[in-house]
Amino acid sequence: MLVVTGCYTITSLNDKYAASKAKFNGSEFTFLMCGAMSVFMAFTLPFQELYFVPVWQSFAAVILVAACKLIEFQTCTMVLTQLSAFELKAWLGITLFVSYFTDVFFGAEFCAVKLIFITAAAVGLVMIARSGGDRKIEYKKIILPLILYLSVKYGYGLIIKAFTPYASSSVQLFSALVIVTLIVLPKAKPIQLFKKNTKGALSVIIARIPNTVGMIIENMVIAISLASYSFIQPLILVSLFIVGLIRRERYSKLNMLGSVICVVGVLGFQVV
Numbered sequence: 644m645l646v647v648t649g650c651y652t653i654t655s656l657n658d659k660y661a662a663s664k665a666k667f668n669g670s671e672f673t674f675l676m677c678g679a680m681s682v683f684m685a686f687t688l689p690f691q692e693l694y695f696v697p698v699w700q701s702f703a704a705v706i707l708v709a710a711c712k713l714i715e716f717q718t719c720t721m722v723l724t725q726l727s728a729f730e731l732k733a734w735l736g737i738t739l740f741v742s743y744f745t746d747v748f749f750g751a752e753f754c755a756v757k758l759i760f761i762t763a764a765a766v767g768l769v770m771i772a773r774s775g776g777d778r779k780i781e782y783k784k785i786i787l788p789l790i791l792y793l794s795v796k797y798g799y800g801l802i803i804k805a806f807t808p809y810a811s812s813s814v815q816l817f818s819a820l821v822i823v824t825l826i827v828l829p830k831a832k833p834i835q836l837f838k839k840n841t842k843g844a845l846s847v848i849i850a851r852i853p854n855t856v857g858m859i860i861e862n863m864v865i866a867i868s869l870a871s872y873s874f875i876q877p878l879i880l881v882s883l884f885i886v887g888l889i890r891r892e893r894y895s896k897l898n899m900l901g902s903v904i905c906v907v908g909v910l911g912f913q914v915v
Contacts, residue, residue, distance in 0.1 A: 644864055644871060648878040650857030652886065655731075655879060657850035667836075667843065669717035674831035675844055676716050677824040679851035680858070684817050687859060691813045704806035709819035711795040711802065713826060718788035718795075725785045734789065735876035736768030736905075738797040742873035745801060751868065756915050761870070764877055764908025770901025771880065800872045803865045812862035874912065877905050 667675070695701050722731060739761050747753050782789075803812050837844050865872045884902045 644875055644878060647857045647861045647864065647875050648882055650853035650860075651875065651879045652882040654850050654854040654857070655883060656886070657847060667720065667840070667847070669720050670827045670830035671836050672720045672847070673713065673716035674824060674827045674833065674836070675847040676851060676854070677712065677820045677827070679848040680855045681817065681820040681824055683852055683855040684813075684820065684859070687855070688813065688817065691859070692811050693814055694811050695814050696809045698809055700806055700808075701810040704802060704810050704815050705818040705822070707802045707806075708799065708815045709822040709826075711799040712819050713823045714791050714795045715799070716823070718792040721788040722785050722792055725780050725782070726789075730771075730780075731792075733768045733771040733880055734793060735796060735873075736765045737793055738873045738876070739765055739870070741797055742800065742869040745869050749804065749869075751870075754915065757870075757912050760908045760911035760915065762908070763911065764874070764905050767901045767903070767905030767908055768877060768880070770897050770904065796876075797873070800865045800869050803862055804869060807866065812866070813859065816858060816862065870912070874909050877909050881906055881909070 726734070743758065743761055803815060806815065861872065861875065864875065881902060884898075
């Protein structure tokens with residue numbers, strides 16, 4: 644979880660840059676992300692467990708993962724035009740409860756104390772999300788993309804966990820990345836894309852190296868627990884908070900308190 648957190652902290656900052664400064668649209672951003680990760684992941688495949696049972700569940704898994712990634716990357720740029728990477732991670736706290744009860748459904752033992760720590764983490768995330776100060780966020784413009792984004796972030800973990808008996812997580816992910824790259828290729832117009840903003844495109848591509856590592860290890864976390872997978876996002880938020888302190892960014896008291904409560908919730912859930 645800590646390795647994934649470190650990798651995704653880097654990519655979260657780059658994602659905000661791609662959406663707000665480099666001005667890549669959804670198709671361009673998706674093409675750069677999936678295309679680069681497909682190439683980087685291809686080099687790791689010989690060192691991973693690979694299997695694909697030729698049944699309908701395996702094909703469904705690849706299609707569903709591809710759909711999740713396509714929607715995630717397309718909606719990410721829309722949402723980040725209004726939210727910071729910090730605020731977006733706070734909204735992902737909604738998936739904590741759903742993921743925990745999904746784990747219970749898959750056979751994990753219910754623990755009331757764990758639920759209390761999940762609640763604490765969620766409260767902390769809400770406090771962080773409400774600490775934006777006077778900056779006005781036009782949620783009307785992003786409410787649908789935000790709902791879709793949250794849904795597919797949870798859905799990705801659920802699909803990987805449910806269909807792993809039929810196809811390894813690496814096969815599901817790699818196949819999905821290739822499919823999504825091919826789908827957005829016509830709209831992305833790679834040649835024009837690189838001519839328009841070569842520096843920005845290269846920045847996004849380089850950031851996919853830790854992104855790829857994070858996604859591979861993230862699948863390992865999903866195999867253990869969907870709740871632990873969901874807690875990665877609050878950990879990234881805390882990491883972004885620390886980065887902000889290092890940069891000497893100013894935070895409100897509500898933000899500081901929310902971050903502390905969130906950390907307590909995350910750590911408590913893992914320790915109990």
